[in-house]
Amino acid sequence: MGQTTSKTQTGGPEAAALAITPPQIVGPFYPVSERPDLANDLTRPNGSTAEAQGQLIHVRGRVLNRSGAPVPHARIDIWQANAAGKYRHPSDTNPAPLDPNFKGFARLTTDASGHYSFRTIKPGRYPTPEGDVRPPHIHLTIEGQFDCLVTQLYFAGEGDNATDRWLNAAPHPERLIVTLQPLSHLEKHELVAQFDIVLANG
Template identity: 80%
Template sequence: MSDAGPKGRTGRRDEAAFAITPPQIVGPFYPIRERPDLATNLARPMGSAAEAQGQLIYVRGRVLTPSGKPVPHALIEIWQANAAGKYRHPSDMNPAPVDPNFKGFARLTADASGCYSFRTIKPGRYPTAEGEIRPPHIHLTVEGRFDRLVTQLYFAGEAENLADRWLNAAPHPDRLIVNLQEPPSHLEKHAMVADFDIILASG
């Protein structure tokens, strides 16, 4: 990762570049029956014989304070729907199929420089009990030395972003939206990459 600032910005580091990442709801599908994989590869969970279905993506970034200092060894949990928009959760009534090769729940630790990354698939959109369609998103909890943040990562260009009540309730929704980019040469050619720096209030 570049040290130019959050989300790959270059040039001087202004205060807006280090605004706190907006919180989001935990949601109804936090895993209650699954143990998280203690690995960074959600696209092929431990013990799985095959890759998960869907668009392969790598999410990477740094956990920082508003002053740009790294938050070392932050604990990060990730949970998400599969490519069809289905969670492995008993309360998910979406008739979309479960992917046997996708658990969608992992826990990892940022390094001493606050850097983290994980390999997963782009989640699908899905209907809510109220009849709305939620855009593709990934849930994250981030625990630093002093703070615990619950948030969600969204993807640019999704039509449902415009009407999603949870995304648009954030003070600065654009800070939760990432662009998918072409991968560097050492990653799979069919993969995409998203940069998502997470800014905690105190670290």
């Protein structure tokens, strides 16, 4: 993962700039009947003691502008399918089961240094009405001080990445793909990924 740097045509001391995170579609399953959990742990909605089913993952990163300055207090909406590939949305006709302990919708705010983090489960792949199969992905909307970006986060090693029309329509789709690593030697059952998000102006 990670945003690479690119050179502008003007040269000079400001020639190096971070590449903007590619945008993606909102998709048909932005929550319409749920309020977001205002917490960074999607695996335990509303303080539930039960935990969502699936591979536990942590996503961490920073929201930055193209010059590398942090974007403080940016709002991040997160929504995703559960481990079986099912959204908690009335338009999702996938016959996969809902997870009663997973809402899959949360809202976060970056800190003063632009940092964010959340704990969730790795979403499952799912079929579309057009006959495609979407790879596991997480939707994010980021509202900074000047910009609003809608994007999606994907996972390395997924075979469906190669054929996903939305991922491959993005400029530099590799910037949307993260690699999951063990969280620590003490919690090998949980994985972590770094995903920095770059807005044009912040």
